[in-house]
Amino acid sequence: MISVRGLHKSFGKQPLFRGIDLEITKGEVVACIGPSGSGKSTFLRCINGLEPFQQGEIVVGGVELHSLNREKPGRADREAIRKVRLKVGMVFQQFNLFPHMTVLDNIIEAPTRVLRLSRNDATQRAVGLLRRVNLERKIDSHPSELSGGEQQRVAIARALAMKPEAMLFDEPTSSLDPEMVGEVLSVIQALVEEGMTTLIATHEMDFAREVADRIVVFDQGEIVEAGTPEEIFRHPKKDRTLMFLRRVLRRNALPPG
């Protein structure tokens, strides 16, 4: 479903990725963990075409994103990026709801204007999604009238309204107050259980452990280690993984080491 091969990416002269490979099959749930600044967000943004990259290949649902001429994408590249974006939905750490629109308009904007759905059909779809994230009653609110958790759930509904084949979550709960983290995670969990192909960057180790089929550990622009939650959390092979886990799981039971 998503395949990344030999990804090279640098910011100006500052190299970040020096050849990253990752395959995600249909229905698989992959969690990216790793220290701050290790490149998790950038990785997700490359897959979604929000960041250009210098070398390598990203294929999403059969559509290829090529690297080299991406700084100034030509017509064919732009078309490919758009097709990829229609296949994968993205949810951001900062929600990024459109503040000048109601919840309903946030959700139906892209379906009506990009997919050319009728306003009626799009609204029906939106109501169904809002019911799923348990926010029907907020349909006419503006984003500024919602809590952070509610905003993030609307953002998820907005991405789902485009009927994507896969979802990218970039630290969906990192800007939330602790008491709102649960409500967002349970929405994601429900989605995963329905079989949505999912790539999620997160600092919620328990959650990653619980929902992910595979954990990928990033550090300084490299994939240090990848494996099942059991392998990564119980039997990490690399010292860097262990050090990272020690730091974030200080109060939890540490793997034997």
Add this chain to the structure above:
Amino acid sequence: MIGSRGTGPAYLKYLLILPVIFLLLFLSSSSRSGSDAAAKVRERGTLLWGGDAEGGAPYVFPDPKNVDVLIGFEVELAGAIAKVMGVPARFVQNAWDSLIPALERGDFDLVINGIEITPERTAKVLFSRPYYVYTEQLVVRREEDGIRGLADLAGKRVGTLMGAVSQTMLQQAGGVDIRIYSGVVEPYEDLALGRLDAVFLDLPIAAYYARPNPLLKYAGPPAGEGYYGIAIRREDASLKEAVDGAIDRLLRSGELRRIYEKWGLWNEAQEKLFHPDRSPGAGASGRDARDAPLVTFFPALLKGAGITVLVSVVSMGLAVALGLLLCLLRHYSGGPLRIAASSYIEIFRGTPLLIQLYLLYYGLPNVGITLSPLLAAFLGLGMNYAAYEAELYRAGIEAIPKGQMEAALSLGMSRRLALRRIVLPQALRVAVPGVTNDFISLFKDSSLVSVIAMVELTKTYNILAATTLRFLELGLVAAFLYFAMSYPLSLMARRLEERLAGRTR
């Protein structure tokens, strides 16, 4: 932009200060009266004379061969008079239509600048004995056959000088579409371009500017004889005596005739200077206007205010739309279009509006584009303010977090659609306070279009004040009208800002 970007309350303060300033000026000028003015001039060692050298040929103007030196028959006259008084003369520049108030304020000792002796002015200032007998000359385009004299002017567009006797004569002719200018070059320019049907001005002006122009010709004989006199403050009777004596000596010695002959201005009519007792017929009365109640001027002032509103609203509409286009081209297009938009914005912000207006109205005809005053006013103000609006929009766009565009793109929207639906609506809201503020500035800057023969509120005030010399009362009324229009505007702007601030995010 020339005007300062004031807000409503600042403008209010300004209005309240105005009467105080006038009062101070009044007090300071009257406190100077009484003493021997002629003795003061000798004591100071220079005779200060006021005039307008801008388009001032053949009266007083910069020598084309050496623009630092002023020449003209009045320069020589002033020098000769000063010499008789035993002091050197020094010229003080002042706009022609406000020479009299500047004299009263004490900026110079006297005015020598083709000031016609009229009853309105005689009521305000002292006049020396006449130093020149002028006539008015009608000038038309070479191919014009229908206009032979004042009687043929009904319904015609005729240019003249603000506050000049020729203006009064045109008003009395009735039915003439009078176009009033502050300078003497521009009316002939507009006549040649076909924006006027005729120009009616003093013969010396026509002789210098119109006669050498192959596109123009005199229509009929000179009309309306009158006298030029030297204007002196009322309390300076001793100076008038000294000046009269000097003129008398120059007349008798033939010096005056020598000067006029040199400038091609001597004619038989000048013999009357030796017997100046009989007042010539021209310069008929504006006394009615001088004593009329203030209300009489309201229709004219309100009409001016209407033009001001029209010019402001249309220009602002243009500025808002063109500004948006410029902003989008500058930030979302590439290549030559982007460069063109950037250059436009920088050039229009980096040069004075006044010069842009002159170029548009008097410059473009040189390349075959002749705009009407109204169109030039719309374009001049609109194109200038568009550059500022573009910058406001840019600031608005930059204030919108990048995540907005990224979220829209990630939903499959094209850049263009995301811009139109997501970024711009938010950016424009951010720009609204600045735009309304600019509208108020533009509203006041609109007075600048008077330089291109648009008679809006400020110009109406200038004209009325120059003919009636009621600068204070009319000025207050005009200022009040501006305020009455701009204050509600700034209130509305503030309400709008509050509403926008209350909503979203």
